[in-house]
Amino acid sequence: MNRRLGISIYPEHSTMDKDKEYVDLAHKYGFERIFMCMLSVEKPKDEIRREFSEIIGYAKERGFEVILDIAPNIFDKLGISYDDLSFFNELGASGIRLDLGFDGAKEAMLSFNKYGMKIEINMSNDVAYIDNIMTYKPNTPFIYGCHNFYPQKGTALPYDFFVKCSQRFKKYGVRTAAFINSQTAEIGPWNINDGLCTLEDHRSLPVEVQAKHLFATGLIDDVIIGNAYASEEELERLSKVNRYQVELAVELVDNVSDVEKTIIFDEQHYRRGDITHEVVRSTEVRKKYGKYDIKNHDNDVIFKRGDVLIGNNDFGKYKGELQIALRACGDNRKNLVGRVREEEKILLDFIEPWSKFIFEEYKKGSKS
Known part of the structure; x- marks a missing residue:
């Protein structure tokens, strides 16, 4: 409908x-x-x-x-x-x-x-x-x-x-x-x-x-x-x-690279069917971007719910995979590339197995 x-x-x-x-x-x-x-x-x-x-x-x-x-x-x-x-x-x-x-x-x-x-x-x-x-x-x-x-x-x-x-x-x-x-x-x-x-x-x-x-x-x-x-x-x-799929407003970190921006904004994401409680995994993108140079940055931190992560050069076959943290976790093989807008974290509960989702850029201080 x-x-x-x-x-x-x-x-x-x-x-x-x-x-x-x-x-x-x-x-x-x-x-x-x-x-x-x-x-x-x-x-x-x-x-x-x-x-x-x-x-x-x-x-x-x-x-x-x-x-x-x-x-x-x-x-x-x-x-x-x-x-x-x-x-x-x-x-x-x-x-x-x-x-x-x-x-x-x-x-x-x-x-x-x-x-x-x-x-x-x-x-x-x-x-x-x-x-x-x-x-x-x-x-x-x-x-x-x-x-x-x-x-x-x-x-x-x-x-x-x-x-x-x-x-x-x-x-x-x-x-x-x-x-x-x-x-x-x-x-x-x-x-x-x-x-x-x-x-x-x-x-x-x-x-x-x-x-x-x-x-x-x-x-x-x-x-x-x-x-x-x-x-x-x-x-x-x-x-x-x-109106037809979850689109999350994400505030980028300063060190995000062009290839990471491309992964975030230019791809159709979906959550794997075999889910985990720790992160939402968008795995198809790594097949396309695993060959790119994804230098380490913002990776030696504890990730919080709503943090958007991308596997860096140290992550082997998982390099280029995009994830959204659902609970506190840490892994220096993943770069923190952005954060879901605070008010929109309620939308994370609707990213279910096989759910499709995309991102839009949000700049702090703006209203959209």
């Missing part, structure tokens, strides 16, 4: 011009979906229809899929029914997200709506909700799953719980989404906004690291910035994230 990036828009807390400007900026960097909040609308129905249809139409003209986040109270306010989605179709929405669920049969029936709208359901509960929906034979391609975001610091999901919730959906091949947190944005649905992320561990991380982590789990297809408005710099950094 293709993986996408998304943004969030809160029409009740922003202006049309600013929303359109944000949509254009996200479009420039290849974003493809929009989470649009209707949870806190207070205006008259006709005004809501006019404003939402204008911004949704503007976004769809630029290729965005737009999902409206709704709750039961919205139907009461607008005098509409779940049995008739014509109002949301008039707005131009691609789908609706049900903040609260029904009995499973209702969601399944809604997925066959005549407008072809997606029905997105809440993923952030470790219960048999999606299993129940599936027993009622829904129109599965029109069922999406999306985690919650959590505006209050300390209230977002722990990672192990997130995994259990997400696995319930992925086993059915349902398209899944989760939220990350801009470090510059200030707009959300409520008057408390400590960031809008799904995972608590992400709250203070750079946006691109959050996205890398979610994609690396293999459990999330769409990564959405929960708060608005993310900066252009953040959008650009996200646009460069590799």
